[in-house]
Amino acid sequence: MRVAVIGGGVMGCATALALAERGVDAIVLERAVPGAEASSAAAGILGAQAELHGRDREADLFLRAREAWIPWARELRGTTGIDVGHRVSGVLRIARSGAERADLEREVAWQAGRGLRASLLDPREAHEVEPELAADVVAAAHFPDDAQVDPPALLRALMAALARSDRVAVRGGATVHGLLLERDRCVGVRLDEGELRADAVVLAAGSWSSLVPGVPAAMPAVRPVRGQMVLLEERPPRVRTIVFGPGAYVVPRGDGRVLCGSTMEHAGFRKEVTAAGVHAILGGALACVPSLGQAQLAGTWSNFRPHVEGDVALVGASQLPGLWLATGHHRNGILLAKVTADAVADAISRGEHA
Ligand SMILES: Cc1cc2nc3c(=O)[nH]c(=O)nc-3n(C[C@H](O)[C@H](O)[C@H](O)COP(=O)(O)OP(=O)(O)OC[C@H]3O[C@@H](n4cnc5c(N)ncnc54)[C@H](O)[C@@H]3O)c2cc1C
Structure with a gap:
């Protein structure tokens, strides 16, 4: 099984890594260089409680996300030798x-x-x-x-971990010009040099996610x-x-x-x-x-x-079979990176819809 991931920010890189850990091959397609945009610019606050503001609906997710960071930071350091700066500074x-x-x-x-x-x-x-x-x-x-992490160090660690995996390829300078659609299903992406077919496509293009041609019109705008x-x-x-x-x-x-x-x-x-x-x-x-x-x-x-109006993020199956979402995380994408990557990789590797 091969998955094409659109975008090499924290969502795309972490999802590709989680797929590889589950025995799934992935190719990350990044139009610039991995980590070029929001993911390296972030402050890196893991503000599970500071960012809640009484929102009961998000509380369990935010707390689980903060918890997931503790073993993840340790694992990334173990595999790559890079300290991502995880500190419980309060x-x-x-x-x-x-x-x-x-x-x-x-x-x-x-x-x-x-x-x-x-x-x-x-x-x-x-x-x-x-x-x-x-x-x-x-x-x-x-x-x-x-807590907090250091986002540029995180992106370096993710790149180093991906480089070590023989299941993941990362292509910089690879702009996705559109989704490849056949019989109402997403079967790959269009690149400068032609079509790239894949068993599943993950949309992780951050603030540009709604601009990728072929993305369902019914998807809430990012x-x-x-x-x-x-x-x-x-x-x-x-x-x-x-x-x-x-x-x-x-x-x-x-x-x-x-x-x-x-x-x-x-x-x-x-x-x-x-x-x-x-x-x-x-x-x-x-x-x-x-x-x-x-x-x-x-x-x-x-x-x-x-940002997605009225939603904490777009994660999981989309309305279009074959297309998965890992985008729209607004102020909390660093906090939510690991739980998002695991949720999307679990669903794809189990062969769930989309
Ligand atoms: C100033 C600032 C401070 C922040 N502080 C925090 C914080 O303290 N804590 C926290 O949890 N979150 C924080 N965030 C939010 C967090 O940075 C984002 O939610 C998260 O980085 C989003 O990751 P992403 O991978 O979805 O997007 P991005 O990192 O933007 O990655 C998307 C990638 O997709 C690529 N791409 C786009 N279109 C295409 C295409 N057609 N083909 C190929 N590639 C494409 C882009 O080049 C980009 O590299 C902050 C954000 C900002 C801007």
């Missing part, structure tokens, strides 16, 4: 007003009621967790089990939501906890690098980093952690979160 979500404090209080009570580790800290307790926090914090929600990022470097490293404030977050890698993000913009596929974007991110980040004002500005970038 998340603090801060409040500066009574209204923000009340929101956090509700969230913490709801999560604690589900048996999760979450607590509402007063300013003294919050500063014990993160001494670099701003002085005007009135309360903070602490999610000590949320649209880009631009996120800008700012990289700071502090010497020596001081910040130790991921901090979410209103309008910005701060992710310390532990080695002096601190990622600050991010905007949420409907800007089509325009990849600019804008003055307003950087201004908003740095304003929000420094309001959370004022000492970052002395850090060196080390870089900026932007990329596109693949």
Whole structure:
């Protein structure tokens, strides 16, 4: 059995790896280089609890996804020697007003009621967790089990793992111009050099997924939501906890690098980093952690979160037999990568529809 995977981001690479582990051959078709887009641009927060915001429907999935990361990071390191930077650094979500404090209080009570580790800290307790926090914090929600990985290291590890597998081929510079359709079934893809036939096709083209010709019109549209990022470097490293404030977050890698993000913009596929974007991110980040004002500005970038209105992602069988979906993960694609790859690879290797 051979599967063609459209897109070499975290979804395409992780799905191909999971297929190979189940004895299925896969070919990853990436129009640029693997990891060229959202997957390397992400902050890498595994914010299973910080990203919930009272959404009961997603809670089990998010928690399972965070759990799946622990053995996966270990496995990737074992096979490739590459450390993907998995660290349980915890998340603090801060409040500066009574209204923000009340929101956090509700969230913490709801999560604690589900048996999760979450607590509402007063300013003294919050500063014990993160001494670099701003002085005007009135309360903070602490999610000590949320974690992080380093996305560029993750993509390097996935590429190294794929290179070791004799079941997977990765082709960079391979643009898929359309799905190959025969008798209402997807039987492969069209490339520059002609047709590539496959027993199954996985659509993992991130924000570009809806643009691949032949994708069923009934599939919910995947649209880009631009996120800008700012990289700071502090010497020596001081910040130790991921901090979410209103309008910005701060992710310390532990080695002096601190990622600050991010905007949420409907800007089509325009990849600019804008003055307003950087201004908003740095304003929000420094309001959370004022000492970052002395850090060196080390870089900026932007990329596109693949967003599906009203859904957490598109995963599994599509309406078109032969076509499988691993796309539309919006803000949480790094968190959800392993559980998505396993779900899609399980279904394909068991020979389920599509
Ligand atoms: C600024 C920012 C911060 C983020 N932070 C986090 C975070 O902290 N935690 C988290 O969990 N998630 C985060 N995300 C979200 C996460 O990055 C995405 O959900 C995830 O990377 C999506 O992976 P993907 O493989 O679907 O898409 P992508 O990584 O975009 O990969 C899609 C690939 O498909 C290729 N492609 C497209 N069309 C074709 C075609 N026709 N033929 C061949 N190849 C094609 C593209 O070149 C691309 O490489 C963030 C995203 C952004 C932008």
